[in-house]
Amino acid sequence: MEYTAGQGWHDPVIKPYGPISISPAAMCLHYGQEVFEGMKAYRADDGRVLLFRPEENFKRLNRSNKRMCIPPIDEELALCSLKKLVDLDRDWIPKAKDSSLYIRPFIIATEGKLGVKSSDSYLFIILLSPSGPYYASGLDPVKIYVESSYVRAVRGGTGEAKTGGNYASALIAQEEAHEQDYAQVLWLDGVERKYIEEVGAMNIFFVIDGEVVTPALNGSILPGITRKSTIELLQSWGQKVSERRISIQEIADAYDAGKLTECFGTGTAAVISPVGELKWQDKVMPIGGGQIGAISQKLYDTLTGIQWGRLDGPAGWSVDIDA
Ligand code: PMP
Numbered sequence: 001m002e003y004t005a006g007q008g009w010h011d012p013v014i015k016p017y018g019p020i021s022i023s024p025a026a027m028c029l030h031y032g033q034e035v036f037e038g039m040k041a042y043r044a045d046d047g048r049v050l051l052f053r054p055e056e057n058f059k060r061l062n063r064s065n066k067r068m069c070i071p072p073i074d075e076e077l078a079l080c081s082l083k084k085l086v087d088l089d090r091d092w093i094p095k096a097k098d099s100s101l102y103i104r105p106f107i108i109a110t111e112g113k114l115g116v117k118s119s120d121s122y123l124f125i126i127l128l129s130p131s132g133p134y135y136a137s138g139l140d141p142v143k144i145y146v147e148s149s150y151v152r153a154v155r156g157g158t159g160e161a162k163t164g165g166n167y168a169s170a171l172i173a174q175e176e177a178h179e180q181d182y183a184q185v186l187w188l189d190g191v192e193r194k195y196i197e198e199v200g201a202m203n204i205f206f207v208i209d210g211e212v213v214t215p216a217l218n219g220s221i222l223p224g225i226t227r228k229s230t231i232e233l234l235q236s237w238g239q240k241v242s243e244r245r246i247s248i249q250e251i252a253d254a255y256d257a258g259k260l261t262e263c264f265g266t267g268t269a270a271v272i273s274p275v276g277e278l279k280w281q282d283k284v285m286p287i288g289g290g291q292i293g294a295i296s297q298k299l300y301d302t303l304t305g306i307q308w309g310r311l312d313g314p315a316g317w318s319v320d321i322d323a
Helices: 027-031 054-067 075-088 164-179 225-236 248-256 294-307
Strands: 002-004 008-010 034-036 039-043 049-052 100-109 121-131 142-146 184-188 196-199 203-208 211-215 241-244 260-267 271-280 283-286 318-320
Touching: 027 100, 034 054, 049 075, 049 294, 054 075, 054 100, 054 225, 075 100, 075 121, 142 260, 164 184, 196 203, 196 211, 203 225, 203 248, 211 225, 225 241, 225 260, 225 271, 225 294, 248 260, 248 271, 248 283, 260 294, 271 294
Parallel strands: 142 184, 142 271, 211 241
Antiparallel strands: 002 008, 002 121, 034 100, 039 049, 039 100, 049 318, 100 121, 184 196, 203 211, 203 260, 260 271, 271 283
16 A cells, blocks of 8 residues: 555555565665564464454554654554455465464655655555464573663664664674574663663563563553563453563572562564573573473463464454454
8 A cells, every 4th residue: 555645545455475666765765764563363273364453563553653754554444454465365374383374564665865854655565474383392491681782772762663773773782692592682771771671572571579570661662462462461360460660680689589480572473482591791590490481381372372263362352354
């Protein structure tokens, strides 16, 4: 679907996957004016095709749009177009266990102009791609490196928007962490490098002395849909969740006191990703003795159960594309 000044968003079309043509001066290429989302379609055992809380993705896309000076999309039209697209690609949704159809909605600024301003034309595209299981053989704890030099986001910046620049600036830290055999980077706040923010493509939770804690949304953290769902599920089980500022020193102290019993990331790709080790400067903190924590496991089983239609979730979480 295109946006042009005067006409707004118009003419949604469905096309086979293939190259697109944009001006070499397109503003998205030079000034990073673009936003995106990540979601999945799941094939249930009874044949239904389900989306997980898709309205949340389109709401977040519009919040990202606002931050990046991109005109808002019609969220209902976007969901309706997505359902049609997934219906058309129904046969591409893998049948293998834990596989799904990955969905990538994105908007790019297409005006060809060498000067910094917001574009007067845009393309909104939704592309789909079959995706295999995240875990080859069940949940597997990951090792995470706490980043002390580079910064992902600062308050007032674009951290809470899903825009490519956040990921580009994170690459160098991710590559350095990979060289040291760490799967992901845990970001600290951009000012004092003291407070925990989030992981590369996940939000983060800790279980300290039986209490579940996660960094509060502060403007520089992406408000994850899995994070929100995790908090709502835990609360529905009577488990208190504290959303607050958490310093890395607090985590190190809890570890030393034997009170840090679980740590896990949340995100669309991994759903729940247990963390088996955190490294902060010279301090290596193995967590859970190589085992998956009970809370992480229960959350994973429940969320994936709802996503693949094996369990009933709260009203509105599962959207049947035929309904
Ligand atoms: N933080 C970042 C930076 C991410 O890219 C993602 C993945 N979208 C998340 C958190 C988790 O968000 P969600 O649960 O909506 O996938």
